[in-house]
Amino acid sequence: MQGLNINADRLWQSLMAIGDIGHVDVPGSKVGGCHRLALSEKDLRGRQLFIDWCQAEGCSLRIDAIGNLFLRRPGRNNDLAPIVTGSHLDTQPTGGKFDGIYGCLAGLEAIRALNERGIETERPIEVVVWTNEEGARFKPAMLGSGVFAGVFTLEEALAKEDADGVSVAQALQQAGYDTDSRTQTAIHRYFELHIEQGPVLEANNIDLGIVSGVLGMRWYRVNVSGQSCHAGPSPMEMRNDALVGSAKMISELTEMAAAGGPSTRCTIGELEIPSASCNVSPGEVIFSLDLREASQEALQALEDKARALIEALAAARNLSVSIEQFWELPASPFDSGAIEQIRTAASESMPTEQSMTLVSGAGHDAVYISRVAPTAMIFVPSENGLSHNEKEYTPPEQLAKGANLLLHTLLQAANS
Amino acid sequence: MQGLNINADRLWQSLMAIGDIGHVDVPGSKVGGCHRLALSEKDLRGRQLFIDWCQAEGCSLRIDAIGNLFLRRPGRNNDLAPIVTGSHLDTQPTGGKFDGIYGCLAGLEAIRALNERGIETERPIEVVVWTNEEGARFKPAMLGSGVFAGVFTLEEALAKEDADGVSVAQALQQAGYDTDSRTQTAIHRYFELHIEQGPVLEANNIDLGIVSGVLGMRWYRVNVSGQSCHAGPSPMEMRNDALVGSAKMISELTEMAAAGGPSTRCTIGELEIPSASCNVSPGEVIFSLDLREASQEALQALEDKARALIEALAAARNLSVSIEQFWELPASPFDSGAIEQIRTAASESMPTEQSMTLVSGAGHDAVYISRVAPTAMIFVPSENGLSHNEKEYTPPEQLAKGANLLLHTLLQAANS
CATH class of the missing domain: 3.30.70.360 (Alpha-Beta Plaits)
Incomplete structure (x- = not known):
C-alpha cells in the first residue's frame, strides 16, 4: 500500500520522551545516554508511558508472569494468532536511547499509522516489550523472551537476583502488575526491528538491513x-x-x-x-x-x-x-517465509529503497522467539557501529525508514 | 703450572656442606634446593662456616660497612693491590646450591690448592662474599657490590628494608659483625666464577665459558x-x-x-x-x-x-x-686484559680443555665491580639451563674444571 507512512517526527519525539526517563548527559553524545535497568523504578515509568500511549490507540494490555507486556490492536478475526513485533525498553548501565526502545516504539508508531488511516487487518497485531533483555540487572540476558520460548522455566527466572539480592519475583511484585498467567497463545509471525549495533550498513551506505539469522x-x-x-x-x-x-x-x-x-x-x-x-x-x-x-x-x-x-x-x-x-x-537462521515477507514489503511498498541482507552477530530476543514462531528481523544503521554505549545514535530519517518497512511488513503479514 | 689442580671431591663436599644450611627437599632435584636469604640467620651461619674454612687456610678477614667479607691470602708483596675472586652466598627463596656459592667456594678451593703445594704469589689473593646479591630479601639486587663500586651510597643501602620492615643496618647489627670502614683498597683484577644460568654451554657441549661481558x-x-x-x-x-x-x-x-x-x-x-x-x-x-x-x-x-x-x-x-x-x-663489556688472562690460563694450564667465549645475559656482582677494576668472568654449564630454581645443578666434574681454570687464572694474575 503506497503512500502509507509512519510519522517520523512523532516517532522521534516518542523515542526522546522515553529516553528522558533515565537520561544521562554525555559530552560528545548527540542525544545523551540512558540508564534504565530492567524493572527499576525508571524502567517501570518508561513501561507505563508506553502502555499509556498504546492504550490511547485502543490497544488492550496483557502482562505475563515474567512481566512481558503484550499490547494488542485487534484484527477482524481475533481467533487468529497475532502478528507480533517489539523488543525491550531496558538499557545497559551506560546505554543509549535506541537499543531495544526503537523496536517497541516503531511497533507503536505502526499502529498509530494504521489507526490514522482507519486500516483494519485480518489478524490482530501485538507490540511486545520483553523483560530484562540486556541482562545488566538480572543475569542471564533475554530473560523474558527466554521464558516465553521455554528456554528458562518461569521458576528459575523469577528466582534470579540482582547485585542487591532483589529477585525478579520481588521486582515484579513491587511493580504491582496485574499479571495474566494463561498459557501464551501462538504467535503467527514475529518481526523485530533493531539498530544494527555494528558497522556493516553504515559502511555499505545502506539504510535497511534484512537479517537472515543470528550467528x-x-x-x-x-x-x-x-x-x-x-x-x-x-x-x-x-x-x-x-x-x-x-x-x-x-x-x-x-x-x-x-x-x-x-x-x-x-x-x-x-x-x-x-x-x-x-x-x-x-x-x-x-x-x-x-x-x-x-x-x-x-x-x-x-x-x-x-x-x-x-x-x-x-x-x-x-x-x-x-x-x-x-x-x-547455536546458530539461529531465521524463517525463510518471514524473511521473504520483509523483502516483499520492501520491494512493493518502498521501491526506491535499497536494502541488504546481513546476519546479526549479537543475540536478540528474536533468537529465542525464533524457536517457537517464524521470525525475522530488520536492522537500521548504528552511527560508527556503536551500541551499548552512551554515544549510540541513529538519525531520525533512518529510524523512519526502518519503521515504515516494519509497518508494511506487519500490514502484509496481518492480512496474509 | 701443569699438574696443579684443585681437589674436586673437597670442593663438592664444601658446596654440599654449605648447601645443608637452608637445604630444601625437592622431588626431582638431584641435590635439593636452598633457602638462605641475605643476612638471615641461615645466611649468617653459612658465612661463618665459610669464614672458618678460610681462616683455617691462614686467611685474614675484613668486613666492610655493608657486610661484604674479604678473606685475604697474603702475597710476597702485600703493598700491591690484590687479585680478587668470589661471588655471593645468599640464595633466592626457592633457589639452588650453586648460584653464587660456587664462586666463593671455588676461590677458597684455589687457596687450599696453593697452600697444599706451598705456592707463594707476588700479590695477595682475596676471596670476597658480596652481600645481598639476589635482591630477594632487600631490593635492589647486587647491593653489596653496588656499594663497593659506588653505584649506591652506603647510607641508602643500609636503609633498605625487607618485607618485615627490617633494614639492612639492623640485619648487619644483629649479625654482630666487627666491621672495618676503611676506604676499600684498589682491586688489581677481579675474576668471578659462576654457573651460566642459561643453556648455551650445555647446548654446545662445552664445559668452560669465558665471559666477554654482560648484556x-x-x-x-x-x-x-x-x-x-x-x-x-x-x-x-x-x-x-x-x-x-x-x-x-x-x-x-x-x-x-x-x-x-x-x-x-x-x-x-x-x-x-x-x-x-x-x-x-x-x-x-x-x-x-x-x-x-x-x-x-x-x-x-x-x-x-x-x-x-x-x-x-x-x-x-x-x-x-x-x-x-x-x-x-648499560652494557658492561669486560676488560680485555682480564679476559685474555683467563684465555692464557686455559690454553697453558689445561691444553686439552675446550672453552668458548660467550656473553652473560643476566646481571652479576662483576657488572658493578667492572666499573672500578679490570674484570672478567668464567662460566660452567647449568643443567637444562636452569637457575633461580630448586633443580639448579652442575655435575662435580664440570665444577672442578671451572675451579681449576680459576686457580690458574688467579695464580698467573697474582704473579704478573
Whole structure:
C-alpha cells in the first residue's frame, strides 16, 4: 500500500520522551545516554508511558508472569494468532536511547499509522516489550523472551537476583502488575526491528538491513604451554616461548577468519600470562577464543580449522596446547517465509529503497522467539557501529525508514 | 703450572656442606634446593662456616660497612693491590646450591690448592662474599657490590628494608659483625666464577665459558590503541583490533631478534588487555619489551629497529602506539686484559680443555665491580639451563674444571 507512512517526527519525539526517563548527559553524545535497568523504578515509568500511549490507540494490555507486556490492536478475526513485533525498553548501565526502545516504539508508531488511516487487518497485531533483555540487572540476558520460548522455566527466572539480592519475583511484585498467567497463545509471525549495533550498513551506505539469522557462537579456553626462561641468558633460538607461539596463533586465526565468509567471526578478547614478569620469556599463556558462524555446520567447520591451525602451530614450536569449549549458543537462521515477507514489503511498498541482507552477530530476543514462531528481523544503521554505549545514535530519517518497512511488513503479514 | 689442580671431591663436599644450611627437599632435584636469604640467620651461619674454612687456610678477614667479607691470602708483596675472586652466598627463596656459592667456594678451593703445594704469589689473593646479591630479601639486587663500586651510597643501602620492615643496618647489627670502614683498597683484577644460568654451554657441549661481558638491557612499556568492538556484529575486515596488531608485533620483534647476532635478546614477558572480555575485540593492549645487546651501540641499533618495526605495523593497521623506556642497565663489556688472562690460563694450564667465549645475559656482582677494576668472568654449564630454581645443578666434574681454570687464572694474575 503506497503512500502509507509512519510519522517520523512523532516517532522521534516518542523515542526522546522515553529516553528522558533515565537520561544521562554525555559530552560528545548527540542525544545523551540512558540508564534504565530492567524493572527499576525508571524502567517501570518508561513501561507505563508506553502502555499509556498504546492504550490511547485502543490497544488492550496483557502482562505475563515474567512481566512481558503484550499490547494488542485487534484484527477482524481475533481467533487468529497475532502478528507480533517489539523488543525491550531496558538499557545497559551506560546505554543509549535506541537499543531495544526503537523496536517497541516503531511497533507503536505502526499502529498509530494504521489507526490514522482507519486500516483494519485480518489478524490482530501485538507490540511486545520483553523483560530484562540486556541482562545488566538480572543475569542471564533475554530473560523474558527466554521464558516465553521455554528456554528458562518461569521458576528459575523469577528466582534470579540482582547485585542487591532483589529477585525478579520481588521486582515484579513491587511493580504491582496485574499479571495474566494463561498459557501464551501462538504467535503467527514475529518481526523485530533493531539498530544494527555494528558497522556493516553504515559502511555499505545502506539504510535497511534484512537479517537472515543470528550467528552461532562457541567460546573456548586455549592453554599454551612451553618452558619459561630468563630473558637474559637464553638465546632466541633456544627458547620455548608460549607467548610468541600464541601471538602466531592469534595472527593466523584472525587471518583465517578474514579469509572466510561474510559471517565468519574470530575474536581473542582475553589473554593471560600466569606469573608474568618483564624479564621472563613466558612458559604459559591462556587465551579466550570466540568463534561465530551463520550455521551449525559452518561453525563446526570453523572450529575444525581453528583446532587444526592451533595444533599445527603448537607442534611446530614444541608447545603443548589444550582447547576447551565452555559455552555455546547455536546458530539461529531465521524463517525463510518471514524473511521473504520483509523483502516483499520492501520491494512493493518502498521501491526506491535499497536494502541488504546481513546476519546479526549479537543475540536478540528474536533468537529465542525464533524457536517457537517464524521470525525475522530488520536492522537500521548504528552511527560508527556503536551500541551499548552512551554515544549510540541513529538519525531520525533512518529510524523512519526502518519503521515504515516494519509497518508494511506487519500490514502484509496481518492480512496474509 | 701443569699438574696443579684443585681437589674436586673437597670442593663438592664444601658446596654440599654449605648447601645443608637452608637445604630444601625437592622431588626431582638431584641435590635439593636452598633457602638462605641475605643476612638471615641461615645466611649468617653459612658465612661463618665459610669464614672458618678460610681462616683455617691462614686467611685474614675484613668486613666492610655493608657486610661484604674479604678473606685475604697474603702475597710476597702485600703493598700491591690484590687479585680478587668470589661471588655471593645468599640464595633466592626457592633457589639452588650453586648460584653464587660456587664462586666463593671455588676461590677458597684455589687457596687450599696453593697452600697444599706451598705456592707463594707476588700479590695477595682475596676471596670476597658480596652481600645481598639476589635482591630477594632487600631490593635492589647486587647491593653489596653496588656499594663497593659506588653505584649506591652506603647510607641508602643500609636503609633498605625487607618485607618485615627490617633494614639492612639492623640485619648487619644483629649479625654482630666487627666491621672495618676503611676506604676499600684498589682491586688489581677481579675474576668471578659462576654457573651460566642459561643453556648455551650445555647446548654446545662445552664445559668452560669465558665471559666477554654482560648484556645491556632496556625495558619498555608499549601501548597499542585501536577501537574495541563487539565480537559479533563486527566483520573481520572492519575491526581495529589492538591485540591482533600486538600479536603481529610480538611475532616480528622476536623474529627480528632471532635473525640478529648471538647476543641479541628480545622478550615480551607481560601483556595486559584493559577491560578484557571474551566477546570484545580489544581496543587497547599494553605489553612489556625487554631488549638486550652486548654493547650500547648495538642496543641502540636494536631499539631503533624495534621502534621502526612497531611503528610500521601500527601504521599499517591504523593503530596508534607509544613506546616508553622505563629502565636501563648499560652494557658492561669486560676488560680485555682480564679476559685474555683467563684465555692464557686455559690454553697453558689445561691444553686439552675446550672453552668458548660467550656473553652473560643476566646481571652479576662483576657488572658493578667492572666499573672500578679490570674484570672478567668464567662460566660452567647449568643443567637444562636452569637457575633461580630448586633443580639448579652442575655435575662435580664440570665444577672442578671451572675451579681449576680459576686457580690458574688467579695464580698467573697474582704473579704478573
